[in-house]
Structures are given as structure tokens and as C-alpha cells.
Amino acid sequence: MSSTTVNGCMKQVTGGSVHTPAGFKATGLHTKVKRKRKDLGVIVCDEAASAAAVYTLNQIQAAPLAVTKESIAAGGTLRAVVVNSGQANACTGKAGMEDAYEMQKKTADTFGLSPLDVAVASTGTIGDRIKMDKILPGIKEMKPEAEASGSDAFAESILTTDTGTKQTCYVTEIDGKAVHIGGVAKGSGMIHPNMATMLGFVTTDANIAPEHLQQALSEITDRTFNRITIDGDTSTNDMVLTLASGKAGNEPLHEDHPDWIPFIQALQSVCEELSKQIARDGEGATKLIEVQVHGAPSDEDAGKIAKQIVGSDLLKTAVYGTDGNWGRIICAIGYSGVTIDPDTIDISIGPHSTLLNSEPVDFSEEAVTNHLKQDEVFIAVNLNLGNGNGKAWGCDLTYDYVRINAGYRT
Missing domain, CATH: 3.10.20.340 (ArgJ beta chain, C-terminal domain)
Structure with a gap:
């Protein structure tokens, strides 16, 4: 895996993605919810990871967002995120909430976790319940891997009308340690964020507490994901979720840390690159x-x-x-x-x-x-x-x- 210098010691990692930061694995598979493409994915961290998220400001929010907010609020950490594409599980009432909780529990059981260790995300057609008879067996079959093939499979599993996957990774130096930040996203239509009308997942091996990770993500979202627009529509499901494993071994990051700015620059580079990939892939777009x-x-x-x-x-x-x-x-x-x-x-x-x-x-x-x-x-x-x-x-x-x-x- 090679890298290209971008800004001083910050480099873009060729072929890097959410699997690149230490501690993370990912995969995706086809459960037949969609005709051909993969439609179910998971990212798993070896240990409890600091978690932060930003969410759509649409007042109509899908069931998975409520479940994810609850998980993060419980302790500020997560171990996994499970994502399905094809059905949004939005405007599906009490049954939709039950489905989101069942996806969370099945993922927790599969990987030996507590349900509150798991975030849930869905994307697809609003008003359709998830085909749980396909998704639940699929969750049990997933075998995450810390290889590019795992990230590639995950990136494909979250797509809807996208024409291709969207991934990137940067590395910077914090306290003399190499800190990696990898990201994957989907988005092609209904893009007019006020947060971010898409799904984005960012992993890092930086050592950073949840509250400082949230501060960084919120600040950077305003300059990146909130600056893209395809068609003026803001959707019901979408969020950016960031997980930090702490495995890089740096001193805990915070605003007064001498390497806070390099970390912010690298995180912003990941989010800006994903934002541009989403904008480039707008539905029907040529430019x-x-x-x-x-x-x-x-x-x-x-x-x-x-x-x-x-x-x-x-x-x-x-x-x-x-x-x-x-x-x-x-x-x-x-x-x-x-x-x-x-x-x-x-x-x-x-x-x-x-x-x-x-x-x-x-x-x-x-x-x-x-x-x-x-x-x-x-x-x-x-x-x-x-x-x-x-x-x-x-x-x-x-x-x-x-x-x-x-x-x-x-």
C-alpha cells in the first residue's frame, strides 16, 4: 500500500479505506434484497471505539438513526455498524423500529457484543420495511476482514443509485506516531445536506475521546459534507459516523494538543475527498x-x-x-x-x-x-x-x- 504526500507529513494512502486504520475490519455481501449488488455490510472494531456522528436535519428521521443515537448516547463508544441498502426503513412505524433493533441484536449476537455496541444504518426506498427474512441470515454469514477486499465489499453494499464506490484514506503524524483515517460513503441523489444527505463512515486509529471526536466531526462536516448539493432534497436516513480505535498509541487528542491541527487537516481531507466523490457521482451527472x-x-x-x-x-x-x-x-x-x-x-x-x-x-x-x-x-x-x-x-x-x-x- 503506497502513499502520496499531500500537505507536509500528511499523505493520501493509495488503496486505503476503512480497513486501513488499526483495529478495523469490514465486509459486505448480497442477501438478494437487491437483484444484483451487495446489499448488507458491516464494520467491526477489535475493541470499544470512541464514536461520533452527525445526522440529517430532516424532521422525518428513519428508525436506524434513533437506534444509533441511543447506542452512542449510552457511553460514547461503539464496536460495530451494520448497514443495509435497498429499503430505507423510514416511515415504517413501530414495526420499523422493531426491525432496526432486531438488526442491532443479530449483529451483536453474531460478533459477541452488547446491542448498545452496535450502530444501525439503512438506505433505499422510503416506506418499505426491511426484508428481515433475507437480512438476518445475511448478518450471521458476514466475516469481516482487515483487507482492501473487505472495505471494497462494504463500499459496494451501501450503494443505491451510485455508479461506483467512494473510498479514501489519509495518514498523518501525531506524537511521532502514524495515525490513519479512512472513509467510505454513498450518495448520488437526494443530496442537499444540512448535515449530510448521504451515508458516510470514517475510521481512525487515533487516540481521542468521544467528546473531542464529536467536536472535530461537527466542525469539519460544516466545511465538507454540508457543502455538497445535487438536487436540493434532504433525505430521512442519513448520517456520518466516525469511529476511533485508539490503536495508534498517540497521546489523547484534544483542542490544546500540539498535533490537533494536523489531525483536523487529515480528517478534513478524508471528508472533503468523499464529498467531492459524491458530488461527482450525482445522478446523471457528467461534471x-x-x-x-x-x-x-x-x-x-x-x-x-x-x-x-x-x-x-x-x-x-x-x-x-x-x-x-x-x-x-x-x-x-x-x-x-x-x-x-x-x-x-x-x-x-x-x-x-x-x-x-x-x-x-x-x-x-x-x-x-x-x-x-x-x-x-x-x-x-x-x-x-x-x-x-x-x-x-x-x-x-x-x-x-x-x-x-x-x-x-x-
């Missing part, structure tokens, strides 16, 4: 769009404007059609809710300036069109008001998005 906003009154304002721009259906369709219509960008800035000066705005599409101090700039339509034909499209805005910076990611809006969602249940 990843990254919007960078500078010169805002605050970082929060910059992030809000960036997400407003990348979430604009008019902008998304213009990118699909390779139309350099910067008017759609400035329009989104204007209705973002952030206080701006309408006379000081700069806009660039790729390297090409289109607006300077809110005055149109002559530019080559052909050059801008050529940039919009690329797989990755970059839009930069400078409000020239302050020191706030922020980024957001999304994708173009295509005919295929309508096709995929018009036939989602068929």
Missing part, C-alpha cells in the same frame, strides 16, 4: 462543479454563497450545456441571504475573468465553453468585502437525472 468564494464577510458567509451558487438549477443546467452564462452566478449570489456590496463582485469561470468589480469583462466565449466541457468545472467569486473563504461542490443537471428519478422504484 463535478467546484465553487470557491473569497473576500466574504466571514467563512460562514462564503460557504453559504458557494453552496447557493452550486445548488442553482439554472447554473447546473448552464454547465451541462457549456453555456458561460455568468449572470446565473451573480443572481445566486444576490439571493443567498448574505449581505454583499453589489458593486464589488468579481467572477471567473475557470481561469477566465467574466466580471470585475461588478463590471462585465470581455472574454472569449470559446475559451469559457472549452472549460465547461471539462470533467471538472471551477467557478471563483471574490466579494472584496473581507477575509472570509469557502468552497462548495455539486454537479451539472442533465436529462438523465429526470430519467433516473422518474423510474426510481421501477
Whole structure:
């Protein structure tokens, strides 16, 4: 397993994922809930792992979220997470809660754990109960492994309309020890997080208490998973769950630890990479769009404007059609809710300036069109008001998005 230096001592681990941090194993299998793809997965830690999570803010929340919140609240640690795809177990009433608890108990029994050691997650069609006659025997058959094949199987098992798996891993140095952070996610549609409308699972061998892990995850979620949008819909099931085994042997991490910043940078790199993979894989998408906003009154304002721009259906369709219509960008800035000066705005599409101090700039339509034909499209805005910076990611809006969602249940 090789690594690439990204920022000082931080490196991206080629082929790394949730199995890479010490103490973790994973797997996934096909129970026939779905026709072909794997549909059941598990991550298991050798010992009690510090746990932290962020959840969808949709007021309608699926049964597995309630079960997971209860488990984490019981002691701040977990040993396993079990995930099914195909049925969301959302809006399924008391029976759905019973199913989620039964999945938790079967997983605990299979791996010799307490039920409160187990988190539960589900994704798929809302209103459908889980096919427990397939899932429960599948849980008993799962054999997690600390190999890439285990992470690959898990990553496949959580997919719905995704076109491929989403995994990454970074390593950094804490107290002279190598600390790994690996992640896997799913998400392709119903992506407009306020937390994160997707499923994400992050493992690390860092030694960090649950409350400090929660602090780090909440802070980073606002800058990564909360900055992606595909279609403006926020789902009912979704969360990011982080587990820390402590096996790296570093001194306990906290905000005053001298290596807190390197840890935060590595965790943010994992979450940002997963966020970009989700945005790139938006339903029907052909392009990843990254919007960078500078010169805002605050970082929060910059992030809000960036997400407003990348979430604009008019902008998304213009990118699909390779139309350099910067008017759609400035329009989104204007209705973002952030206080701006309408006379000081700069806009660039790729390297090409289109607006300077809110005055149109002559530019080559052909050059801008050529940039919009690329797989990755970059839009930069400078409000020239302050020191706030922020980024957001999304994708173009295509005919295929309508096709995929018009036939989602068929």
C-alpha cells in the first residue's frame, strides 16, 4: 500500500479505506434484497471505539438513526455498524423500529457484543420495511476482514443509485506516531445536506475521546459534507459516523494538543475527498462543479454563497450545456441571504475573468465553453468585502437525472 504526500507529513494512502486504520475490519455481501449488488455490510472494531456522528436535519428521521443515537448516547463508544441498502426503513412505524433493533441484536449476537455496541444504518426506498427474512441470515454469514477486499465489499453494499464506490484514506503524524483515517460513503441523489444527505463512515486509529471526536466531526462536516448539493432534497436516513480505535498509541487528542491541527487537516481531507466523490457521482451527472468564494464577510458567509451558487438549477443546467452564462452566478449570489456590496463582485469561470468589480469583462466565449466541457468545472467569486473563504461542490443537471428519478422504484 503506497502513499502520496499531500500537505507536509500528511499523505493520501493509495488503496486505503476503512480497513486501513488499526483495529478495523469490514465486509459486505448480497442477501438478494437487491437483484444484483451487495446489499448488507458491516464494520467491526477489535475493541470499544470512541464514536461520533452527525445526522440529517430532516424532521422525518428513519428508525436506524434513533437506534444509533441511543447506542452512542449510552457511553460514547461503539464496536460495530451494520448497514443495509435497498429499503430505507423510514416511515415504517413501530414495526420499523422493531426491525432496526432486531438488526442491532443479530449483529451483536453474531460478533459477541452488547446491542448498545452496535450502530444501525439503512438506505433505499422510503416506506418499505426491511426484508428481515433475507437480512438476518445475511448478518450471521458476514466475516469481516482487515483487507482492501473487505472495505471494497462494504463500499459496494451501501450503494443505491451510485455508479461506483467512494473510498479514501489519509495518514498523518501525531506524537511521532502514524495515525490513519479512512472513509467510505454513498450518495448520488437526494443530496442537499444540512448535515449530510448521504451515508458516510470514517475510521481512525487515533487516540481521542468521544467528546473531542464529536467536536472535530461537527466542525469539519460544516466545511465538507454540508457543502455538497445535487438536487436540493434532504433525505430521512442519513448520517456520518466516525469511529476511533485508539490503536495508534498517540497521546489523547484534544483542542490544546500540539498535533490537533494536523489531525483536523487529515480528517478534513478524508471528508472533503468523499464529498467531492459524491458530488461527482450525482445522478446523471457528467461534471463535478467546484465553487470557491473569497473576500466574504466571514467563512460562514462564503460557504453559504458557494453552496447557493452550486445548488442553482439554472447554473447546473448552464454547465451541462457549456453555456458561460455568468449572470446565473451573480443572481445566486444576490439571493443567498448574505449581505454583499453589489458593486464589488468579481467572477471567473475557470481561469477566465467574466466580471470585475461588478463590471462585465470581455472574454472569449470559446475559451469559457472549452472549460465547461471539462470533467471538472471551477467557478471563483471574490466579494472584496473581507477575509472570509469557502468552497462548495455539486454537479451539472442533465436529462438523465429526470430519467433516473422518474423510474426510481421501477
